[in-house]
Amino acid sequence: MEMYSPSDFRADVAVGLAFSASPFFEPFAIPLLLEKLRSDLPLAKIDSLKYLSYCTENFGADRMAKHAEAIWNSLRAVIYNLSKEPLFSLASDLSNSKHFQGNAITDEALVLLQKLVSQQNNGFLNSILEDEAVNGLINVITVSGNSQCSPSQQEQKLCAVGNVLSVVAKASTTSCNRVFETVLPRLLGTLGVSSDMSVEDAVARDNNLTCQRQNFNALYLCVEILSACRELAFESVRQSSNSFLSDAWCRMLASFSSSLVKAFACSLVTSANEVYHGADISLRVKGLQILAAFPGAYFPVSKSVFESILVKLVSNVTENFSMTYLWKASLNTLVNIGIFLEEYPVPEKLQSYMAVVVGRIILLISQEDSTMPYALILEAISDISSGGHTFKLRIVQGVQEAILAKFSNVFVCILTYLWVLLDLSAQYESLDCCFYKVYEFNRFCMLNRLVDGDLKSTAELEQLLQCYSNNFQNTKGSEAVSLCFAIDVWDKIQAVTGVSLSDERKNLLLEVAAKFGLVVQELLNAAMMALKLAVAICTEEDQHKIVENAFNVISSNEPFSSDFMPSQLERLQISQDVGNFTRRDEWLISLFASVIIALHPTTPIPHTRAVIQILLTAFLKGHVASAQALGSIVNKMPLKGSELWNSSSFCLDEALDLIFKTSVGSCSDLVLSNSSEISDCLNAVDFQVHCIEGLAWIGKGLLMRGHEKVKDITMIFLKYLVTSSEEDARPDKQSVLETSEEANELPSLRKAAADAFYVFMSDAEDCLNRTFHATVRPLYKQRFFSTVMPILMSAAKKLDSPTLRSMLYLAIGHVISNTPLLAVLTEAKKLLPVLLDVMSLVSEDILNKDLVYNLLLVLSGLLTDKGGQEAAAENAHVIINCLTKLVSYPHKMLVRETAVQCLAAMSGMPYARIYPMRAQVLRALSKVLDDPKRAVRQEAVKCRRSWGTYWYCVLRQGTGI
Incomplete structure (x- = not known):
């Protein structure tokens, strides 16, 4: 032992x-x-x-x-005197499928009582059931019909008697039979249920049973007894025996189960007891759950009774959603029943649950006339799916079918609406006049209804896509469903994009869509994420089918056809005219890019060259998702030709040559040209910005896999930040830019180059991550940090112009803030002065507030590390100067809070280093004490106290007090 x-x-x-x-x-x-x-x-x-x-x-x-009688008398005193549990707490326990738990003494007393009941003869059982407290309470309930408990003493007695009856009922079959024969009929009579009639008579009586005010005390005791007999049945099942089916209590339960279900359900919406409304609802739904979750097939609860329970609970969810407590309790009960069926599967009950609950909830998603808020529908379907994997697979399929249906409806609605509006616009001189007439006179009611319905469908589709992405993305066994979903998406797209429109009508469609906001970016983003997650969980073979289908759809449209694409790409390089996508083309290329992003590294991409050309054309026009897709391709593509990828052995080097020839050459031409050439190229600044933004994602894909070509892309960005800046700073070149009307466009190029380092180092959620099977080389951030930081820091020392230096510092800030802290700590002494300069400079722009916060987190990490503290002590005055400014930073509360925390950490620095700055710190903190945010004020008080305590200790040591 x-x-x-x-x-x-x-x-x-x-x-x-x-x-x-x-x-x-x-x-x-x-x-x-x-x-x-x-x-x-x-x-x-x-x-x-x-x-x-x-x-x-x-x-x-x-x-x-x-000793049985003496023990019972002692237990009786313990149980009846210590069972103190408020019924509101009891309701919470029941609604969460937890049995009542008293204090430790009561629990031990009930354990002992159960052992004695199962051990002793009928004499001991009679002494319990004929006890004055038990009979007295039941007499009060049945004779007086009082439906409410007194505030204190009656509640205590009710809980105690409920515990005793529950223990007795689950102790043995004999004791359970006695409870059903002596106690339960009296309680059921109070609820209007008779226990001594046949099943046929009970059914006939149920048809005429009307809802009435019911006794809460009787309701509670009935639920306790039913819960106990259910535990007894489970104990029989665990022993691989179904002997309970022949027990007297089981036959009795079968005879009145239908009436009992109606008694539980009839007053759910308008609870009879206003004082204990929540407890009353919890007891009723708990009773329904107990009856529905009996082990075994349809006995003692028949199929019709089981399905009537499910129907009632589902109706509470779909119709009584305004009653929050009832809605939550019914939904939780349905989930618990589903969990029970998953753990103890019975084919007949599973079939009923799938049809009544899952099928009805899925139907709500696509129902256009449902009064239930769509957010509640999605919450209900998410909760029901947690009941078991079987139900989740069916729900995933239903959600995907609903997405496809709404996806098609939204597109059809949009096209119909736009055609109607175009016909109306022909009657007026301009499109704006048409808008004015529609709103001013309200003559086109059909059009207005179409607008409202389309906006509603768009919002619902967006919510549905987000629900799918958040709750069903990792469902095991749904690969086949996801394959069908992805294929069907492209079939729908092909169907709705087959409409041929003239250029004039296309432009009008774009203008109308922009004014009414029918196809919002949020909807597109949600659709892209849902499609990516669906493709990501498919196998390589299924992904290949999806890519093949998607390519066929997109290449069948003229802007992306294989015959038109090479010439379009060549013209785009020469003209550098960014242009715009139509809304339809934007949806096409966005969803196509989503498919490419989610592929496995071993999934072959058909027509690889054509796919890259399509994505190149899109990203040169500023389409970020296409650049992300190209980054995913170069991240996952094999180094050499592979039979899995392409029969023509199109490999990574060839892909990079194609990408660099198209995009990098254009960037390099501008960077390496002289000032007059720069001025001539300024009309293509947007094109160059798109090149830089796209190359950032391509470079990120190469960086994550550790490919050496990332150095070439990095050097392009550095030339924008360093080489071009040095030329601009020379006197003979500066005048050219100053006389140019568009010279102010050059900072946008440098800003894009600086932001490219953020793309390199940050963790992307939309692409190039583990979810979408990216190739990630260990420590790639640390390697890039150690390579590029010396170059950036050296360039920063050579720059004198604050305007030029700001973009370089922005790039440095992105690199430092996204590098793992341990790598930064190894270079703390070199980096700390630069970190402070960067933080001071970027804090002047409100757009950099998140970067300022991230840099402060790096500084706080340095201040808490031993090596970083040594570097901080040498730069104490610079750190304090920077922090005293940031404690009043108006644009972000977290910046102020973290700056105050860093000041508190500085109070532990050597006395000689920080004493001259003490007055400055206290003045700054005095202002922070009036900060509008409580968290900042609390940190300011702590910081002021830490500085005051520190100097008090220093003075004591100096004076010897």
């Missing part, structure tokens, strides 16, 4: 074994323990009850029978 038990448990077991070591101890041990049970000390009561349980098991029924 010493080897296998913890010390405190060994002591309890040892004492228990000592009391029950020999049957000869019985005449002395039991009276001693009963006397100890009367102690006022709670621990003494608990010990006594535990040891009595040991003795009950070891002494046997005959010896314990002599």
Whole structure:
């Protein structure tokens, strides 16, 4: 025992074994323990009850029978005096499928009582069931018909009697039969349910049963007894026996289960007891759950009764959503029933649950006339899916079908609406006049209804896509469903994009869509994420089918056809005219890019060259998702030709040559040209910005896999930040830019180059991550940091112009803030001065508030590290100057809070370093004490106290006090 038990448990077991070591101890041990049970000390009561349980098991029924009455009298006093549980708390426990839990003394008393009931004969059972407290309460309930409890004493007695009846009912089959024969009929009569009629008579009576005011006390005791007999049935199932089906209590339950379900359900919406409204609802739905979750097939609860329970609960969810407590309780009960069916599967019940619950909830998603808020529908379907994997697979399929249906409806609605508006616009001089007439005179009611319906469908589709992405993305076994979903998406796209429109009508469509906002960016983003997640969980073979289908759809449209694409790409390079996508083309290329992003590295991409050309054309026009897709391709593509990828052995080097020839050459031409050439190229600044933004994602893909070509892309960005800046700073070149009307466009190029370093180092959520199977080389951020930081820091020292330096510092800030802290700590002494300069400079622009916060987090990490503290001590005055400015930073509360925390950390620096700055710190903190945010004020108080305590200790040490 010493080897296998913890010390405190060994002591309890040892004492228990000592009391029950020999049957000869019985005449002395039991009276001693009963006397100890009367102690006022709670621990003494608990010990006594535990040891009595040991003795009950070891002494046997005959010896314990002599003490049964004395033990019951002692237990009676403990249970009835200590069962204090507010009914509101009880309601919470029941609604969460938890059995009532009293205090530790009551729990031990109930354990002992259950052992005695299962051990002793009918005489002991009679003494419990005929007890004055039990009969007295039941008489009050049945005779007076009082439906409410008194505030205190009656609640205590109700909980105690409920505990006793529950323990007795689940102790044995005999005791359960006695409870059903003697106690339960009286309680059921109070609820208007008869227990002594046949099943046929009960069904006939149910048809005429009307809802009436019901007794809360009787309701509670009935639920406790039903819960106990259900536990008894489960115990029989665990022993691989269904003997409970032939028990008397089971047959009785089968006879009145239908009436009992109606009694539980009839007053759910308008609860009879206003005082305990929440508890009343919880008890009723708990009773329905108990009846629905009996083990085995349709006995004692028949199929019709089981389905009626499900129908009632589903109707509460779909119709009574305005009653929050009832809605939540019913939904949780349905989830618990689903969990039960998943754990104890019965084919007949699973089929009923799938049809009544899952099928009805799925139907709500696509229902256009449902009064239930769409957000609640999605919440309900998400909760129901958590009931079991079987239900989740069916729900995933239903959600995807609903997405496809709404996806098609939204597109059809948009096209129909636009055609109607175009026909109307022909009657007026301009499109704006048409808008004015529509709104001013409200003559086109059909059009207005179409607009409202389309906006509603668009919003619902967006919510549905987000729900799918958040709740069903990692569902195992849904690969086949996801394949069908992705294929069907492209089939729908092909169907709705087959409409041929003239250029004039296309432009009008774009203008109308922009004014009415029918196809919002949020909807497109949600659709892209849902499609990416669906493709990501598919196998390589299925992904290949999806890509093939998507390519066929997109290449069948003229802007992306294989015949038109090379010439378009060549013209785009020459003209550098960015142009715009139509809304339809934007959806096409966005969803196509989503498919490419989510592929496995081993998934072959058909027509690789054509795919890259399509994505190149899109990203040169500023389409970010296409650049992300190209980054994913170069991140996952094999180094050499592979039979899996392409029969023509199109490899990574060829892909990079194609990408660099198209995009990098254009960027390099501008960077390496002289000033007059720069001025000539300024009309293509947008094109160059798109090149830089796209190359950033391509470079990120190469960086993550550790490919050496990332150096070439990095050098392009550095030339924008360094080489071009140095030329601009020369006197003979500066005048050219100053006389140019568009010279102010050059900072946008440098800003894009600086932001490219953020793309390199940050963790992307939309692409190039583990979810979408990116190739990630370990420590790639640390390697890039150690390579590029010396170059950036060296360039920063050579720049004098604050305007030019700001973009370089912005790039440095992105690199430092996104590098793992341990790598930064190794270079703390070199980086800290630069970090402070960067933080001071970027804090001047409100757009950099997140970067300022991230840099402050790096600084706080340095201040808490031993090596970083040494570097901080050498730059204490610079750090404090920077922090005293940031404690009043108006644009972000977290910046102010973190700056104050860093000041508090600075109070522990050497005295000689920080003493000259003490007055400055206290002045800054005095202003922070009036900060509008409480968290900042609290940190300011702590910081002021830490500085005051520090100087008090210093003065004491100096004066020797």
